[in-house]
Amino acid sequence: MPNIGDSKCILVVGATAGIGRALAKSLKALPSKPKVIVTGRRQERLNELAKEGFETAMVNIDTDRAGLKQFVDSIVSKYPEVDAVIFSAGIQHEFDFTKPETVDLDKLVSELNTNYTAIVTMITYFLPHFLKVASKGQPCFIVPITSGLGIVPGPWVPCYSATKAALHSYSISLNEQLRGTGVHVMEIMPPLVESELHDHQGKTPVLSKVWMPLDEYTKHEVDGLLRGDTFIPIGQTADNFEKFEKGKDEIARGSFKFIQSLNSS
Numbered sequence: 317m318p319n320i321g322d323s324k325c326i327l328v329v330g331a332t333a334g335i336g337r338a339l340a341k342s343l344k345a346l347p348s349k350p351k352v353i354v355t356g357r358r359q360e361r362l363n364e365l366a367k368e369g370f371e372t373a374m375v376n377i378d379t380d381r382a383g384l385k386q387f388v389d390s391i392v393s394k395y396p397e398v399d400a401v402i403f404s405a406g407i408q409h410e411f412d413f414t415k416p417e418t419v420d421l422d423k424l425v426s427e428l429n430t431n432y433t434a435i436v437t438m439i440t441y442f443l444p445h446f447l448k449v450a451s452k453g454q455p456c457f458i459v460p461i462t463s464g465l466g467i468v469p470g471p472w473v474p475c476y477s478a479t480k481a482a483l484h485s486y487s488i489s490l491n492e493q494l495r496g497t498g499v500h501v502m503e504i505m506p507p508l509v510e511s512e513l514h515d516h517q518g519k520t521p522v523l524s525k526v527w528m529p530l531d532e533y534t535k536h537e538v539d540g541l542l543r544g545d546t547f548i549p550i551g552q553t554a555d556n557f558e559k560f561e562k563g564k565d566e567i568a569r570g571s572f573k574f575i576q577s578l579n580s581s
C-alpha cells in the first residue's frame with residue numbers, strides 16, 4: 317500500500333503544539349527523511365521548530381478563501397515537491413444550549429471554519445497540484461485529523477463534534493472520488509490525547525488523568541500512516557469505529573458506483 321514512508325515533502329497544518337507537533341517530529345525522523353513543513357499562528361513556536369531543522373510557514377487558517385488560496389499557492393510555489401498534507405489544526409468550544417444567551421455564535425462560526433470549511437477549501441486548492449504530481453507516479457496523501465467525537469458526539473461540545481463528523485463524512489467521499497488517481501486519503505481518528513486543545517476550557521488538569529499520553533498515541537498514529545490505512549482510529553476510538561463505522565465506506569463505494577452507472581446509462 318502507498319504510505320507516508322513514500323512521501324518526499326509533508327506539510328503539517330497546525331504543528332506548533334500537541335498532536336501535530338509530535339507527528340511532525342516523528343515524520344521528520346523516518347528513515348525516508350522527508351522534508352517537513354510546519355505551520356501555525358505562533359511565530360515563536362515556529363522559530364523553535366526551525367532551529368530543529370523544520371521548514372516553517374505562519375498561517376491563520378480561520379480566514380477567508382483568498383487568504384487560504386494565497387497560503388496554498390505560496391506552499392506549492394516554494395515547495396513544488398510537496399506530496400502530503402496533514403490537517404491537524406483544530407479548536408474546540410463548549411456550548412450550553414440550555415442557556416442560549418451564552419452561545420457565542422462568532423466562536424461557533426470560527427470553530428466550523430477552522431475544523432471543516434477551511435480544510436475543505438485548502439484541499440480544493442491543493443488538489444490540482446496533487447493530481448498533477450500523482451499522474452507522474454508519485455503517490456500523494458491528504459490526511460485529515462478528525463476525532464472519536466465525530467463517531468459518537470460529545471454533547472458538551474456539540475458543534476465541535478458536528479465539525480468532526482462532517483470532516484469524517486467528507487473524507488470518505490473524497491477517498492472514493494480520488495480512487496485510482498494516486499491521491500490517497502488517510503483519516504486519523506484520535507481518542508482523548510494529551511495536548512493543549514482543552515487548556516482554554518480550564519479542563520486540562522482533569523482530562524490529563526484519563527487522556528492517552530502523546531508518545532503512546534503518536535506511535536499508533538505513525539504505524540497507521542506507514543501501513544497506508546484509510547482509517548486510523550486509535551484507543552477508545554478504535555472500539556467505536558469497530559462498532560459504528562466498519563463497512564460504511566464499502567456501502568458508500570457501492571452507492572457511488574450505482575449513481576455513476578445511472579449517470580453513464
Ligand SMILES: NC(=O)c1ccc[n+]([C@@H]2O[C@H](COP(=O)([O-])OP(=O)(O)OC[C@H]3O[C@@H](n4cnc5c(N)ncnc54)[C@H](OP(=O)(O)O)[C@@H]3O)[C@@H](O)[C@H]2O)c1
Nearest residue numbers: 330332333334335356357358377405406508509511512513
Ligand atoms: N487532543 C485530543 O484529545 C484530540 C482528540 C481528538 C481529535 N483531536 C484533534 O487533533 C487535532 C490537533 O489537536 P491537538 O489536540 O493537538 O490540539 P492543540 O495542542 O491545541 O494543537 C492545535 C494546533 O492547531 C493549531 N491551530 C489552531 N487554530 C489554528 C488556526 N486558526 N490557524 C492555524 N493553526 C491553528 C495550533 O497552532 P497555533 O495556536 O500556533 O495557531 C496548534 O498547533 C485537532 O484537529 C483536534 O480537533 C484532538
